[in-house]
Amino acid sequence: MTTSDQTTEIPFYSPQGNEESLFEHAYGNQLPVLLKGPTGSGKTRFIAHMAAQLNLPLYTVSCHDDLTASDLVGRYLIGDGQTVWNDGPLTRAVREGGICYLDEVVEARKDTTVVIHPLTDDRRILPIDRTGEILHAPDNFMLVVSYNPGYQSMMKGLKPSTRQRFISMSFNYLKPSQEQEVVEKETGIDAHMAKKLVAMANALRQLKDHDLEEGASTRLLVYTARLIKSGFDPVEACLAGLIEPLSDEEDVVSALMEVVYASFGK
Amino acid sequence: MEEHVGQIWDKLVTRLSDRSYKDSAVTLLDVSKPLGIFFRALGGDNALRIVESTATQHFAKRNWKHRVAGTGKYVELSWQDEDTLHLPKQINVFPDTDLNKDLYYWLAAINAHTLENPSAKARGLQGWFAYSQTITLEVLERFPGLQSRYDRLVGAYLQLRNIDEQFNEQEQSQEDAIAQALRKPGSLEQIPTSQYAPRPVLLWPHPNPPEVVDLSSRRAQPDKDVEGESTPSKPEESKKENKRRNAERVDMPDGKDGLILHRFESIFGFSEFLNINRSTEDDDEADQDKADNNADDMDFLSVARDNKTKGGKVKFDLDLPAESMDEVVLESDVFLPEWDYKKQIMQKDYCSVINYMHDTGESGELPENLRRTAKKLRHQLEALTTKRVWHRHQSEGSELDLDAYINYVGERYSGHKVEQPDLYQQLRSSERDLSCLLLADFSLSTDTWLSNEARIIDVIRDSLFLFSESLRNTGDQFSIYGFSSRNRGHIRFNTLKTFDEKYNGIVRSRIQAIKPGFYTRMGAAIRYAAAKLEQQDTQQRLLLILTDGKPNDLDRYEGRYGVEDTRRAIHEAKAKGLQTFCITIDDQGGEYLPHIFGTNGFTIIRKPEHLPQKLPILYANLTTNPS
Numbered sequence: 001m002t003t004s005d006q007t008t009e010i011p012f013y014s015p016q017g018n019e020e021s022l023f024e025h026a027y028g029n030q031l032p033v034l035l036k037g038p039t040g041s042g043k044t045r046f047i048a049h050m051a052a053q054l055n056l057p058l059y060t061v062s063c064h065d066d067l068t069a070s071d072l073v074g075r076y077l078i079g080d081g082q083t084v085w086n087d088g089p090l091t092r093a094v095r096e097g098g099i100c101y102l103d104e105v106v107e108a109r110k111d112t113t114v115v116i117h118p119l120t121d122d123r124r125i126l127p128i129d130r131t132g133e134i135l136h137a138p139d140n141f142m143l144v145v146s147y148n149p150g151y152q153s154m155m156k157g158l159k160p161s162t163r164q165r166f167i168s169m170s171f172n173y174l175k176p177s178q179e180q181e182v183v184e185k186e187t188g189i190d191a192h193m194a195k196k197l198v199a200m201a202n203a204l205r206q207l208k209d210h211d212l213e214e215g216a217s218t219r220l221l222v223y224t225a226r227l228i229k230s231g232f233d234p235v236e237a238c239l240a241g242l243i244e245p246l247s248d249e250e251d252v253v254s255a256l257m258e259v260v261y262a263s264f265g266k
Numbered sequence: 267m268e269e270h271v272g273q274i275w276d277k278l279v280t281r282l283s284d285r286s287y288k289d290s291a292v293t294l295l296d297v298s299k300p301l302g303i304f305f306r307a308l309g310g311d312n313a314l315r316i317v318e319s320t321a322t323q324h325f326a327k328r329n330w331k332h333r334v335a336g337t338g339k340y341v342e343l344s345w346q347d348e349d350t351l352h353l354p355k356q357i358n359v360f361p362d363t364d365l366n367k368d369l370y371y372w373l374a375a376i377n378a379h380t381l382e383n384p385s386a387k388a389r390g391l392q393g394w395f396a397y398s399q400t401i402t403l404e405v406l407e408r409f410p411g412l413q414s415r416y417d418r419l420v421g422a423y424l425q426l427r428n429i430d431e432q433f434n435e436q437e438q439s440q441e442d443a444i445a446q447a448l449r450k451p452g453s454l455e456q457i458p459t460s461q462y463a464p465r466p467v468l469l470w471p472h473p474n475p476p477e478v479v480d481l482s483s484r485r486a487q488p489d490k491d492v493e494g495e496s497t498p499s500k501p502e503e504s505k506k507e508n509k510r511r512n513a514e515r516v517d518m519p520d521g522k523d524g525l526i527l528h529r530f531e532s533i534f535g536f537s538e539f540l541n542i543n544r545s546t547e548d549d550d551e552a553d554q555d556k557a558d559n560n561a562d563d564m565d566f567l568s569v570a571r572d573n574k575t576k577g578g579k580v581k582f583d584l585d586l587p588a589e590s591m592d593e594v595v596l597e598s599d600v601f602l603p604e605w606d607y608k609k610q611i612m613q614k615d616y617c618s619v620i621n622y623m624h625d626t627g628e629s630g631e632l633p634e635n636l637r638r639t640a641k642k643l644r645h646q647l648e649a650l651t652t653k654r655v656w657h658r659h660q661s662e663g664s665e666l667d668l669d670a671y672i673n674y675v676g677e678r679y680s681g682h683k684v685e686q687p688d689l690y691q692q693l694r695s696s697e698r699d700l701s702c703l704l705l706a707d708f709s710l711s712t713d714t715w716l717s718n719e720a721r722i723i724d725v726i727r728d729s730l731f732l733f734s735e736s737l738r739n740t741g742d743q744f745s746i747y748g749f750s751s752r753n754r755g756h757i758r759f760n761t762l763k764t765f766d767e768k769y770n771g772i773v774r775s776r777i778q779a780i781k782p783g784f785y786t787r788m789g790a791a792i793r794y795a796a797a798k799l800e801q802q803d804t805q806q807r808l809l810l811i812l813t814d815g816k817p818n819d820l821d822r823y824e825g826r827y828g829v830e831d832t833r834r835a836i837h838e839a840k841a842k843g844l845q846t847f848c849i850t851i852d853d854q855g856g857e858y859l860p861h862i863f864g865t866n867g868f869t870i871i872r873k874p875e876h877l878p879q880k881l882p883i884l885y886a887n888l889t890t891n892p893s
Contacts, residue, residue: 068661068662070661070662075661075662130662159805160843196410199408203307203308203309204307206306206307206309206312207303207306207307209860209864209865210306210312210860210861210864210865211302211303211306211860211865212865213865213866251299251300252300252303254300255299255300255301255302255303255304256303256307258300258303258304258371259303259304259307259308260411261411261412261415262304262308262371262375262409262411262412263409263410263411264411265410265411265412265413265414265415266411266414266415
């Protein structure tokens with residue numbers, strides 16, 4: 001879990017559509033929000049940006065297989081001869097106000113839905129069984145969850161009853177010109193190289209579903225651009241930053257390298 | 267003796283005239299997988315299959331060696347039509363393997379590219395000349411990294427191109443123009459003409475790709491009263507290479523002018539139009555072989571469509587289940603849409619589905635030969651049953667975990683610093699909330715014999731039995747349906763077990779009664795099944811499709827049309843939150859399956875007889891959490 005307090009600088013974010021105003025309206029009306037989209041398409045960055053914009057503390061929880069409700073709500077710790085209650089990130093956000101962001105929420109254990117549900121309807125409460133408290137969320141509390149509909153295993157899906165409690169926004173890859181701008185801004189690489197990289201990433205995205213499970217994300221593109229910017233050989237940088245992360249199969253990797261050669265020469 | 271000498275001479279002159287480099291040959295088979303990925307990444311159509319191209323006669327002047335040897339008439343070039351990308355079977359133009367491979371990638375690149383101005387794709391010599399340069403320019407501009415590869419190819423190619431050739435003045439200027447256009451694409455607009463066609467340029471697209479006849483328009487007339495079609499009943503062993511032949515579709519000759527009208531000499535010319543009546547008679551295998559040999563010898567095959575199809579093995583009167591007495595129609599005239607990829611529209615209420623059920627009123631038993639396997643599988647799948655177990659080392663729970671507590675206390679008193687200990691245990695049932703709909707293909711092709719004892723349908727029957735036997739105790743909800751179709755108005759959906767029914771003798775008797783139907787209109791069946799599965803209120807909903815081949819039906823539902831509609835239906839199901847998985851025994855399926863179901867959405871069972879045992883195991887693997 002990470003908590004970021006208000007920073008003076010607002011993280012760079014290039015909007016895909018009306019998501020900023022939608023998010024502000026959702027916040028104004030105390031509505032929870034669900035972000036979905038492929039990995040590396042800017043969900044986390046968007047939340048960081050909006051939290052800074054709205055001047056709210058952000059509590060980010062990256063969900064994993066073993067994340068239970070008490071990881072979110074809090075637990076008693078045994079200290080020297082006494083037990084002390086310790087708030088979890090969700091409880092803290094409810095007490096103090098702010099955005100609680102549950103990243104990849106489908107990864108979490110099923111019992112987490114028990115604490116999420118009463119917070120996402122008009123009750124906006126967080127009952128804590130252990131302490132017997134019932135917390136009412138203040139107006140400046142907002143619950144945001146994200147998930148990637150593409151790649152979870154067959155056993156992991158978001159229950160319709162959970163899904164229907166959120167205002168939902170879809171994230172996708174940016175338009176080439178916009179993505180090029182993002183890559184340039186994030187890394188300071190020159191426009192020519194950024195254009196080449198974006199063209200290549202779009203070529204690789206065409207292979208989604210057929211040859212690859214997931215297309216190359218903007219994040220990977222930024223990483224690759226950073227390698228190139230700091231003087232690493234472009235072809236090698238693409239192999240390490242764009243190709244290897246996409247596939248483990250040797251022949252697929254070598255075929256994808258042909259796509260790299262088609263952009264950078266051989 | 268004479269023949270022997272002839273053969274030696276033939277070998278000698280062929281070798282003399284042959285300028286290819288056998289040792290450095292690269293075959294399409296070697297590179298087809300990476301080439302396919304490369305092609306799709308550069309913008310090529312996902313649905314295209316890559317196949318070996320047929321040799322095309324090029325009509326250019328040949329040198330004396332070729333003329334003596336009778337070779338060099340044909341060249342393998344690349345082109346694409348709406349279903350397939352044709353690439354040469356092997357490339358052995360260059361002495362260097364890498365260059366030959368480069369040529370493959372170059373051909374894939376120019377075929378993957380769509381012109382910015384499609385009308386530039388003109389026909390005719392001048393059109394081809396201009397178009398080839400345009401496409402080269404555009405590809406190089408889009409993928410500048412290909413430039414060095416292209417330069418290498420052109421350099422090597424021009425060196426090899428005209429060895430042994432002699433040209434007159436016109437031909438020489440033609441050759442010079444091609445060389446210049448290759449070196450500096452876009453620099454010449456016109457190519458000088460000469461008596462012969464220019465020699466084919468291997469780096470350029472096919473000057474006049476074989477016409478694609480629009481099947482739907484051709485088929486419109488004579489096909490209307492086609493009654494049934496059969497596939498050969500023997501599993502086709504791949505004894506010969508699947509050679510592709512140049513073919514065209516012609517109108518059915520009226521059959522009045524027979525063979526006798528041909529003069530005797532013309533028999534030597536195989537490519538004359540011979541009206542050999544082959545389609546409607548039953549053909550045994552010897553005949554088939556002979557026909558294959560003849561086809562190999564011919565330059566060009568003309569195929570006409572008769573309005574009668576091979577009828578010998580179609581027993582559709584016997585198979586027409588609508589008349590059978592023990593059939594109960596559950597739901598009829600359910601209208602479903604179908605996707606037309608050419609027009610990119612959803613055709614509303616295009617298909618009609620009948621949902622029926624066999625009701626023999628009897629209670630069936632599990633066949634004797636399956637009992638042992640069933641028992642074994644039930645045992646194996648026991649892990650899927652929801653059991654309540656103690657989860658130890660929990661941060662909270664109903665009981666204290668004594669072991670953990672003792673450790674904790676011990677560590678603390680010995681002076682260790684201890685983090686938050688997990689001191690509790692809790693009784694929890696493993697989470698499993700799943701329903702599965704198994705949709706099996708009962709098309710006519712399942713009538714094929716796999717061995718002396720079993721047809722595909724028998725294997726499917728056994729699979730359904732074992733699947734149900736294995737799942738009955740796991741607590742997963744499941745239902746089983748089968749489908750077959752005859753045209754869009756008659757899609758038969760056979761209900762074997764619904765979600766609400768218990769697996770019992772009556773279900774067994776229904777499984778016992780399954781038989782092959784007609785065709786495979788998979789899209790509609792998937793849509794109907796998805797609607798059923800969608801009503802299930804479980805967290806996971808799995809649509810399992812069991813099939814033996816491509817989607818196809820009597821009308822235009824074949825080839826790409828069927829594949830695209832099925833793909834669409836799968837996407838719709840996924841959008842509803844259903845998970846789909848396809849199990850097929852079609853070992854040619856690698857080409858179209860990823861397009862329909864996605865990379866990880868299918869599996870191919872190479873040995874169909876293993877399907878019954880494999881299906882439940884596969885199900886278990888699919889539905890258990892890997893972690």
